[in-house]
Amino acid sequence: MQKIAIIGGGAIGITLANYLDTTKYDVTLFDDESGQATKASAGIISPWLSKRRNKRWYRLARDGAAFFQKLVSDMKISEKIYAKNGTILLRKNGLQDLANLAEQRKKDAPEIGEINLLSAKQTADKLPLLAPQESLYISGGARLDGLLYLNHMKKLAKQKQVHLVQEKVTINKKNNLWQIKTKAQQFLADYIILAAGPNCKTLLDPLGYQVDLRPQKGQLIVFKTQQGQSKQWPVTMLDNEADLIPANDGQMIIGATHEDEAQWDLQPTSAAFEKLTSNSKDFLQTPEKLLENSFTYRVGTRAYTSDFAPFFGSLPNDPTLFVASGLGSSGLTTGPYIGYLLAEYLNKGNWSTEDYQKTLDNYIQPRSF
Numbered sequence: 001m002q003k004i005a006i007i008g009g010g011a012i013g014i015t016l017a018n019y020l021d022t023t024k025y026d027v028t029l030f031d032d033e034s035g036q037a038t039k040a041s042a043g044i045i046s047p048w049l050s051k052r053r054n055k056r057w058y059r060l061a062r063d064g065a066a067f068f069q070k071l072v073s074d075m076k077i078s079e080k081i082y083a084k085n086g087t088i089l090l091r092k093n094g095l096q097d098l099a100n101l102a103e104q105r106k107k108d109a110p111e112i113g114e115i116n117l118l119s120a121k122q123t124a125d126k127l128p129l130l131a132p133q134e135s136l137y138i139s140g141g142a143r144l145d146g147l148l149y150l151n152h153m154k155k156l157a158k159q160k161q162v163h164l165v166q167e168k169v170t171i172n173k174k175n176n177l178w179q180i181k182t183k184a185q186q187f188l189a190d191y192i193i194l195a196a197g198p199n200c201k202t203l204l205d206p207l208g209y210q211v212d213l214r215p216q217k218g219q220l221i222v223f224k225t226q227q228g229q230s231k232q233w234p235v236t237m238l239d240n241e242a243d244l245i246p247a248n249d250g251q252m253i254i255g256a257t258h259e260d261e262a263q264w265d266l267q268p269t270s271a272a273f274e275k276l277t278s279n280s281k282d283f284l285q286t287p288e289k290l291l292e293n294s295f296t297y298r299v300g301t302r303a304y305t306s307d308f309a310p311f312f313g314s315l316p317n318d319p320t321l322f323v324a325s326g327l328g329s330s331g332l333t334t335g336p337y338i339g340y341l342l343a344e345y346l347n348k349g350n351w352s353t354e355d356y357q358k359t360l361d362n363y364i365q366p367r368s369f
């Protein structure tokens with residue numbers, strides 16, 4: 001049986017591990033759980049009305065959001081992990097234009113669901129924490145709790161006989177086999193898949209590759225509200241750099257920061273608290289009621305490429321080496337689907353991703369010595 005080593009067990013790696021055919025491959029997933037973006041994130045799955053102009057990214061994110069229907073059914077994912085309660089979009093101006101865009105995009109993204117302009121009262125009825133204000137509501141929006149997703153998928157992976165190794169690794173290739181080294185052990189594999197976030201760059205450097213990737217710190221603040229009931233609350237995209245993401249048991253998350261200079265740093269900061277709370281308080285009914293509650297932080301490291309687009313696939317000069325990274329701030333939407341596409345390729349040879357990304361040599365190049 002051929003051996004596959006996956007390095008990195010975030011949204012991509014853990015989904016890939018679960019979709020690989022373990023009657024065909026012996027699969028080991030290595031993850032040191034340091035700085036994981038997926039673990040920290042409480043994500044919005046609602047890419048359709050993004051201002052981004054990159055068409056390839058849009059198709060990937062659109063199909064990634066649509067893929068959740070299959071994922072939820074295949075992996076028996078509960079509503080605690082993934083809840084499709086819709087998205088509220090708040091804008092000072094241009095709600096009608098946004099509704100028109102939603103109608104247009106719905107033609108090839110029926111997952112958008114119902115599209116309704118809401119009055120101020122209807123908005124506050126949907127999410128009682130919001131100050132009354134007009135909004136656009138789309139019923140297909142959803143939220144995914146990254147940590148709960150990982151915990152659930154790890155359990156399933158173990159049942160599928162995937163070996164999980166919680167260690168930091170380095171990699172090397174010798175005699176046509178991949179060597180994966182932890183502090184105390186060495187493993188061999190026929191194929192290696194690097195899904196290690198921004199760390200793909202560090203892993204590929206000793207093999208002579210230059211990789212277009214950089215780390216970015218992201219922080220979220222998790223508030224305990226006094227309203228025990230958050231199960232049906234939609235996610236809310238505010239008209240600035242903050243979003244409200246409901247979580248289980250009456251929790252409300254405000255996020256997220258995008259801190260380029262902080263790179264790998266995982267320390268929570270009061271500056272992030274100030275920024276996120278001041279960005280959101282004008283949209284809240286009684287800000288003091290939410291923002292004076294006890295809170296915790298979630299901090300993670302995202303991976304970005306220079307053109308903000310993800311990449312994934314095998315290297316042209318080595319079909320046993322796969323890399324997937326650069327998911328940026330939409331990787332909970334695209335990551336599971338990328339994991340699935342990689343598994344489909346390894347299981348069945350199906351590969352048609354030119355609609356979704358530029359070729360890999362745009363991001364990874366052999367270094368000239």
Ligand SMILES: Cc1cc2nc3c(=O)[nH]c(=O)nc-3n(C[C@H](O)[C@H](O)[C@H](O)COP(=O)(O)OP(=O)(O)OC[C@H]3O[C@@H](n4cnc5c(N)ncnc54)[C@H](O)[C@@H]3O)c2cc1C
Nearest residue numbers: 008010011012032034037038044169197300330331332333
């Ligand atoms: C605060 C925050 C909020 C976000 N909100 C959203 C959102 O609302 N919607 C959305 O779609 N996306 C969101 N994202 C983005 C999304 O979380 C990421 O893009 C996605 O989770 C990345 O998944 P990944 O599998 O590529 O990497 P990761 O989840 O980073 O996983 C990579 C793993 O590789 C491991 N690793 C690295 N090097 C090694 C090594 N040498 N040995 C062993 N293991 C190693 C790391 O420890 C890590 O566990 C958010 C991210 C953050 C940080």
